[in-house]
Every structure is written in C-alpha cells, then in structure tokens.
Amino acid sequence: MAIDLCNKSNLQRNGESPATQENQPGNGLNELPVVLHTPEQRKVLELAYQSTLSYTEPRYIVGDPAAWASDFGYALDRVSMRLDSRTSEELQRQALSHPDPAMREQALYEYVDRNEADAIELLCQVVEHDANREVRWDALWAIEKLGGIQAIQGLQKFSKDADPEIAEWAKLFVSELQSGDPAFDNRNCRYTPGRTFDETIFLLIHCDLYIRLDETNQLWGKLSLAPQGLARVYGQAHACPNVETRERQLVIAKAISGLHADGSLHIDNYLFRGFTERTRPDRGNFYFESQVQRPFYLSGRADDPSQGVRDALIGFARQGCWYLDNRFKIRGADAIRYVRGRFQGWGYTNVQELAGKSLEDILRPGNGILSTLHDPVTGPLTNVFISGTFKGKLNDWDEDGYIDLNSRNVYSTVSGELDSDMDGIPDESGLSCCPGKPTIHSV
Known part of the structure; x- marks a missing residue:
C-alpha cells in the first residue's frame, strides 16, 4: 500500500462531533489533545475517506467511479511487486544506522510505505535522534502522509523542537491534517x-x-x-x-x-x-x-x-x-x-x-x-x-x-535557460540543460 493510501480509514467520520483523541483507540500518545476537522471539512472528507476505503473494501461504492477510481498511479500500486527486497527488520535497522543519510531515509520511507504497525513510532524515533536535518523533516512529512490521530499526536511532539525548521514543519503538518491549511511561525x-x-x-x-x-x-x-x-x-x-x-x-x-x-x-x-x-x-x-x-x-x-x-x-x-x-x-x-x-x-x-x-x-x-x-x-x-x-x-x-526568500543558488534565467553565473543572461540562448559530459559509471 502506498504511503498516501495508508490509515485514512482510521479517522473518525462523524457528522455530529469532531474526531478527537478521546474517541480513538489507545495509541500511547494520549497526553496530546487533537481536534481533527471542522464540521464542514468533515463533510468534504467523508467522500475522500470512503473513496480511499474502496481500494481495500470493494463493498464501498461512492459516486461515479470515473471520478474517484481512475487514478493510474493508484491502479498500478494495487498490482505492482516491490523491487526493494529487504526485510522489514533490515529496513528498520538501516533507517536508524546506515552511514549515508539518503539511504537511511530511503529505508525509512520503504518501511513506512509497507504500512508497518510501528511505522509512526519509528518515524518519531528518527526525528528525535537523526543528525541530518533533511532526514528529520522528511520523516515528519512521512508521518503526515500516514495520517490519522496517531500521526497528529506524533507530530505535536516536535512542534517546539530546538531547530526552528523542524518545529515549523511539525506545526505546518499538524495544521494541514487538522484543517487542510498550513500554519507558520512568526519569524521575519x-x-x-x-x-x-x-x-x-x-x-x-x-x-x-x-x-x-x-x-x-x-x-x-x-x-x-x-x-x-x-x-x-x-x-x-x-x-x-x-x-x-x-x-x-x-x-x-x-x-x-x-x-x-x-x-x-x-x-x-x-x-x-x-x-x-x-x-x-x-x-x-x-x-x-x-x-x-x-x-x-x-x-x-x-x-x-x-x-x-x-x-x-x-x-x-x-x-x-x-x-x-x-x-x-x-x-x-x-x-x-x-x-x-x-x-x-x-x-x-x-x-x-x-x-x-x-x-x-x-x-x-x-x-x-x-x-x-x-x-x-x-x-x-x-x-x-x-x-x-x-x-x-x-x-x-x-x-x-x-x-x-531567495538566497538559494539556482542557475536559470526567468525563461528556464541555463545561467551558470546567475546574472540573468543565458549562457546560450534556448539551452535549458547543461551539455552532456560523458561519465564512466560503475553501474
């Protein structure tokens, strides 16, 4: 199951009262209160939740399938075999200990994509202890992708992190899960x-x-x-x-x-x-x-x-x-x-x-x-x-x-042409990709 399809059916879909941590199964994070959605948002999300359920529960039929069951990626996800053959134990170990941060993150995302029962627990462990800033905020995003009450409670743990970027990402993802819109901090x-x-x-x-x-x-x-x-x-x-x-x-x-x-x-x-x-x-x-x-x-x-x-x-x-x-x-x-x-x-x-x-x-x-x-x-x-x-x-x-706002180095004109010295003038008119430089690959 793809990350973005996981756990969406676990949310309370009650038209009369908001989904909160009090009416959800215990998950070890109950000290953090959660209000999931306003009544208007829950009405909109009801269709989305039911549509997502239809991929695993065929008895659910909501509206015209041409509208909700025609995504090619979702169709492929249901029939594709995983090309990463590592066991879940290997993925868990490498997510915590691989020396390359990109490979730690890759193992983590593969583990989460399998919707393992302790995926959010592992993600929180990575956010808390990994030394790489990008691994940490990408792990926060994976928590949001899983969704559900436990995801919101997991994200809330990092809303006051010592790193302002981690704290803001956590706050932003919680806000998206609760309201659909992001929230930001007050930095200038x-x-x-x-x-x-x-x-x-x-x-x-x-x-x-x-x-x-x-x-x-x-x-x-x-x-x-x-x-x-x-x-x-x-x-x-x-x-x-x-x-x-x-x-x-x-x-x-x-x-x-x-x-x-x-x-x-x-x-x-x-x-x-x-x-x-x-x-x-x-x-x-x-x-x-x-x-x-x-x-x-x-x-x-x-x-x-x-x-x-x-x-x-x-x-x-x-x-x-x-x-x-x-x-x-x-x-x-x-x-x-x-x-x-x-x-x-x-x-x-x-x-x-x-x-x-x-x-x-x-x-x-x-x-x-x-x-x-x-x-x-x-x-x-x-x-x-x-x-x-x-x-x-x-x-x-x-x-x-x-x-x-704009401190990152990008080597492009406003028209997408290659601009290696960032002076706004193209290196060569119409060239948007640097010329090939043949490399001997080991793969």
Whole structure:
C-alpha cells in the first residue's frame, strides 16, 4: 500500500462531533489533545475517506467511479511487486544506522510505505535522534502522509523542537491534517537583492516509480523514492517564481551533484506554464505543464552516450496550491510561504542493466531519465510511470533567525535557460540543460 493510501480509514467520520483523541483507540500518545476537522471539512472528507476505503473494501461504492477510481498511479500500486527486497527488520535497522543519510531515509520511507504497525513510532524515533536535518523533516512529512490521530499526536511532539525548521514543519503538518491549511511561525523574512527570482523554494519530492517489467503489461514493479534519494538520482529541485508572472509561469530549477566526471553540477531547468485560480486572496490553486528539449540517453543513464543519444521533447505536469504570507512582502505583494501538490510524468530505466544491483548502486546520479511517449524512438523504450507529491517551504538557511526568500543558488534565467553565473543572461540562448559530459559509471 502506498504511503498516501495508508490509515485514512482510521479517522473518525462523524457528522455530529469532531474526531478527537478521546474517541480513538489507545495509541500511547494520549497526553496530546487533537481536534481533527471542522464540521464542514468533515463533510468534504467523508467522500475522500470512503473513496480511499474502496481500494481495500470493494463493498464501498461512492459516486461515479470515473471520478474517484481512475487514478493510474493508484491502479498500478494495487498490482505492482516491490523491487526493494529487504526485510522489514533490515529496513528498520538501516533507517536508524546506515552511514549515508539518503539511504537511511530511503529505508525509512520503504518501511513506512509497507504500512508497518510501528511505522509512526519509528518515524518519531528518527526525528528525535537523526543528525541530518533533511532526514528529520522528511520523516515528519512521512508521518503526515500516514495520517490519522496517531500521526497528529506524533507530530505535536516536535512542534517546539530546538531547530526552528523542524518545529515549523511539525506545526505546518499538524495544521494541514487538522484543517487542510498550513500554519507558520512568526519569524521575519529577508530578501536577497540582485537575484533573478523573487523566491527560491527548496522542494521536498516523494514519488513512486512504477516500472513495466514485461511486454504484456501484466508485470509491474514499484520503487518508492524518498526525497533525498530522488534528489540524488534526478536532482534537487527549487520552485522559482516571480511576483509578476507566478500565476502563469515559473521555473523548476534542478541540480544534480556527482553526475559529471569533472565534479561540476549538472543543471536541468524546466519552464512551466499554466493557470492559477485566485478566488481566495491568500491562496492559489494551479495546474502547470512543461515541455523541454532534452538529450535522451538510450543507455538509460544520463551522460552515458554509449548506446546513442536522441533529442526529445520531454513533458511533465504539476498541480497544487500555494499559500501567501501577508507579513512577507516583495515589491508590495505577499510572498509565497509554502507550496504543495502532485506531479506525474514518464521515464526510462534500463531494467536489464540494473538487475541484481544493490539499492546503493541503483540510486546513483542520473540512473533514471525522463522520457516521452510522443517519439518513435523514446516512446517504445518508455517503461516508467512517475507519480508523486511535493512540498516546499521557505526556510532560514543561514540560521540567522530570518526566513530566506531567495538566497538559494539556482542557475536559470526567468525563461528556464541555463545561467551558470546567475546574472540573468543565458549562457546560450534556448539551452535549458547543461551539455552532456560523458561519465564512466560503475553501474
């Protein structure tokens, strides 16, 4: 069961009284009071809960299945075999002790994706003791993904953490679970002048890769990528909006470390365009798409031209919601404090080349490339459906007590072109991805 499908049926769905910790089964965290949802929100969520139940309880039928049972990712999740063959005991051990923080996190997310009974307990243990800040806040996100009363109570334990970012993430996730909207702390912000973008929002991205394993379409594999593992393979992403254009376009700027033989960053920018709904003054609901020219490596590994390279037009879609903070101003406009949403696209991986490899060997920079179905060469090779969620919050990166609006280094113009010196002028007109630098891979 995918993380985002777990435990949603455990919530009290009572139209007359809010779900609280008093009317839930004991869970060891009862000292923390919880009010889950307002009556209006519970009415909306009733349909969502019943629809989620239908995936495991066929007797539940709510409305037209075309509306609630047509998600391709959920359909694949029900039939896919796990490609991570580690036992739950191994995952638990590695989540706590693996020397690589990205692999600790990967083991943790795989454990949680299996909906183990003590998953929230393990997540809380990681948040409390792990030395890596990103592992800690990604573990908090996994708690929210599990959902339910126990998740809210687990998150509340960290709402006053010594690290302001951990405390704010915990507060934000609790608020989302209780009301649907995020909540923030009262820190002030700081704007960095002379930058191309008004905001550079560090994104947490979690996705499931559904891999077609045979030509009959009857055998599928699944690999759930935790945020740091995904960033290692596909690149760390930042959402980069400007106030004047953010409702119709933005850039997702990605950088991959360890891909090029000379040690330089691999830059990979995506210009998205779309629509935003603004009927609520502090929020924008959006749907954006991107189409960019990219070299498609037939080897299935970025920067490896050994089996040929083809230019392809790669498409990707993202939809979600951003929230403004009226205390944070950019040229008189409220800044985006937080963004969340879903995305999907297509990819290619060389299954035969990766067969028998350890997960450490598989989760290497560039070991998986984006693809398209609309090409006579890349289309038949495309074998991965990518479905996931993202969240991004403004953070205090230099720990000076101020939230940083746009201090992150991103190497893109406002049109998504490569800009290695960040002067706003493209290195080469129309080039949005740095040229390939062939690397000898050990995988």
